[in-house]
Amino acid sequence: MAVLPILHYPDPRLRTVAKEVTQVDDAIKTLVADMFDTMYDAKGIGLAATQVDRHVRVVVMDLAQENSTPQPQVFINPKVTPLTDELCPYKEGCLSIPEVYDDIMRPARVKIEALDVDGQAFSVEADGLLAVCIQHELDHLNGVLFVDYLSRLKQDRARDKVRKVIAKQK
Numbered sequence: 001m002a003v004l005p006i007l008h009y010p011d012p013r014l015r016t017v018a019k020e021v022t023q024v025d026d027a028i029k030t031l032v033a034d035m036f037d038t039m040y041d042a043k044g045i046g047l048a049a050t051q052v053d054r055h056v057r058v059v060v061m062d063l064a065q066e067n068s069t070p071q072p073q074v075f076i077n078p079k080v081t082p083l084t085d086e087l088c089p090y091k092e093g094c095l096s097i098p099e100v101y102d103d104i105m106r107p108a109r110v111k112i113e114a115l116d117v118d119g120q121a122f123s124v125e126a127d128g129l130l131a132v133c134i135q136h137e138l139d140h141l142n143g144v145l146f147v148d149y150l151s152r153l154k155q156d157r158a159r160d161k162v163r164k165v166i167a168k169q170k
Ligand code: K1U
Pocket: 043, 044, 045, 046, 047, 048, 090, 091, 092, 093, 094, 095, 096, 132, 133, 136, 137, 140
């Protein structure tokens, strides 16, 4: 298992549209394990394969509160269908856009259909943070970032902020 490097905005590789997984084989299982290592190391609650420069439709998530039992979830080839026209705001963050947060409006309730890490199909209805997070991660698989929903001014500020944060880390 390994902690993988995370791509940062505005890296053009974050714009790649990920390909469907055709077989949940050992290579995908290793990717899933590495993505969990990477997500936990970065203290995130979700991660899309796109963010670690792997362009397959794989998402990992753990929405457990800090200091509680981990609740790892895997979504392979996720499909998300809104179940309501109601949009809810949530102050989103992104491991690829560190230290930038802003309110994004998304459908409040969705149906998620996906494969699990054993290749078994499942379906779940979601609201709250799960609904927000799966829509954010699905956007990553389609090359979309939450700052794309913001003004050009806020996008420019986000780019400057990420540059400064990354420079400080070096
Ligand atoms: O995809 C990612 O970059 C992961 C992202 C998931 C996400 C969080 C909040 C709203 C939408 C999507 C993160 O984990 S951001 C990391 C973070 O600091 C955070 C952790 C817990 C709650 C909220 C944000």
